[in-house]
Amino acid sequence: MSDQDALTPRVIIFRHGETEWAKSGRFTSFTEIELTQAGVAQVFSVAARLVGAGRLLDPRRLVQVFVSPRVRAVKTLELLLSAYPDVVAGKVTYTEDITEWSYGDYEGRKDQEIRLLRKKRGLDQEKEWDIWLDGCEGGESSQQVTERLDKLISQIREMQKPYMCGEKPADVLLVAHGLILRCFVKRWLGLSIDSPLQMILAPGAMAILSYKKNNINEPAIHIGLALPSEEESKF
Template sequence: MSANNALTPRVFLFRHGETEWAKLGRFTSTTDIALNPTGSAQVSGMAMMLVGPGKLLDPCRLERIFVSPRRRTKQTFELLLGPKSDFAEGKYTYTEDITEWDYGDYEGLKDHEIRILRQERGHDKEKKWDIWTDGCEGGESRHQVEERLDRIIVQIKEIQQPHMHGEKPADVLVVAHGLILRCFTKRWIGLSIINPLPIMLEPGAISVLSVSV
């Protein structure tokens, strides 16, 4: 691998650490819940192992950082990179475009509770509920999710395009939520979010995307 190829821009996806609702399997989108102690430890541990000069996530290579404005993602960002990091000054943006899928009427419910609710409302007589195709009552459809993710992806590609051959480091970090990051990955590689691409991000997990040049 040449030096230039080694600097091909990457997109780091970081899922926030565990919360009490995530621990219980409750669907969490708009509810502004904080990390629990386990979640804070997850992020701090990943930061120690993977963040720093010469490590996987090198702050010197970060060109932009996009963070969901929920409390749990803000805490994750601060634990991961530090609340007053000089390198991050002017490089990070809080944006609603990467908030979790809005679950609407299903907010705070567990999977089986959602299915019971839908049956009570007369839904799913012919097939089981699938969030990817059916969306959420009172919340977002897949088309709305795709639209806002596509906006952020366009921004990222505009940032990285002038530096695709290693002209300068142009990595981007996205700190967000489990389901929306799975959706982001599908859109990044040009797939609809209904595509059955198996992806799973544990709380406090990091993944890396890139592009062919």
């Protein structure tokens, strides 16, 4: 990791571990679903390999943790940082700003099922349904999702702005859901939610956002990141 990478504040996004509905491809927003045993193992594996002093996610460098209040996200955070309760004490905020896109009438359904139901009702005759653009009946629109994510992004940038050159550690951790975190990446980069940026974020997966040239006005995504060296882990 370069000196710039080590100094620049980061936003670490983490998707909750596997659930039965995620495994089967069912849309899950407000329904409370527990992690599967495989989901628990996914999070424990990341915690053992990537979380700790001098590792990719160093709890000592966190100034704030934002978590979706859904039980699958809350449990994921508990497992991810179980060895560091004292380090993150007082830094955790449970917020609806980072809950999953509300799927409304489509909750619990699979993608193809939604498409067939919509066509039976006379919708989408000229183009396929696109959640990024069309939103969900009885749920959220893309504009509503954009507004709540933009509010959170502004809050994060206010936190990190004074420390762009490493004056003190200012990493932020988000623990949430697959679709909303991909939306967050787009808004972080200044893209509209319906921009054609194809992304994959598997259950129990981590990604890292930051800024180019230590500049608050140049938000960026790490498409590759070297692991910290022992020297860089000291601050």
